[in-house]
Amino acid sequence: MPQSFTLPPLPYADDALAPVISAKTIGFHYGKHHKTYVETLNKLVAGTEFEGQPLEDIIRSTAGKNEQVQIFNNAAQHWNHIFYWQCLRAKGGGKPKGELAHLIEQTYGGYAKFKAELADTAIKQFGSGWAWLVMDKGSLKVIKTGNADNPIARNIRPLLTIDVWEHAYYLDYQNRRNDHVDAVIDKLLNWEFAAENFSNAGVSGGFMPAMAR
Numbered sequence: 001m002p003q004s005f006t007l008p009p010l011p012y013a014d015d016a017l018a019p020v021i022s023a024k025t026i027g028f029h030y031g032k033h034h035k036t037y038v039e040t041l042n043k044l045v046a047g048t049e050f051e052g053q054p055l056e057d058i059i060r061s062t063a064g065k066n067e068q069v070q071i072f073n074n075a076a077q078h079w080n081h082i083f084y085w086q087c088l089r090a091k092g093g094g095k096p097k098g099e100l101a102h103l104i105e106q107t108y109g110g111y112a113k114f115k116a117e118l119a120d121t122a123i124k125q126f127g128s129g130w131a132w133l134v135m136d137k138g139s140l141k142v143i144k145t146g147n148a149d150n151p152i153a154r155n156i157r158p159l160l161t162i163d164v165w166e167h168a169y170y171l172d173y174q175n176r177r178n179d180h181v182d183a184v185i186d187k188l189l190n191w192e193f194a195a196e197n198f199s200n201a202g203v204s205g206g207f208m209p210a211m212a213r
């Protein structure tokens, strides 16, 4: 029997990100939305060529294929959320350090301009989606993707992401996505995780071996 995908434990307690993201939001976002992506994905791949395949392989082979859009959506959302939970931490935010900070300085002309670009991208994603800091062919970029779409479907390496689906903030911020995004950037971004992703950027093969399941 091939192994099914499972909902990995959150890397912190439900209330660790409060008051920026409440325990109630985490309860729905992780406990309902993310859990449902995992359960739906397992049902969709059962008995297909994708059963037992690594998550990233499923994402890459179904990306852009109309007949496999449901599998893609649920596989990519599972991956996006595993990644997203690690992008946040209690007492996070502030400025990045080390080589990544240096590249941000070089690329954007300072942290303040970078922050403005990331916030603007997250706010302007029309409807559901994600804002990402990525390494694309050696260049640091801020990009946005709609719905479940993600950088690994395009062979671009993500360093950080912000979920801008309404389910990520509506209980705490209602329509004020800008306030949510500002607070996440200032207080929750996990720059240590981004630096790890950045330093692994030259490794060949899968982006996140630990995230295969």
Ligand code: MN
Pocket (backbone or CB within 6 Å): 029, 033, 081, 163, 165, 167, 168
């Ligand atoms: Mn989400």
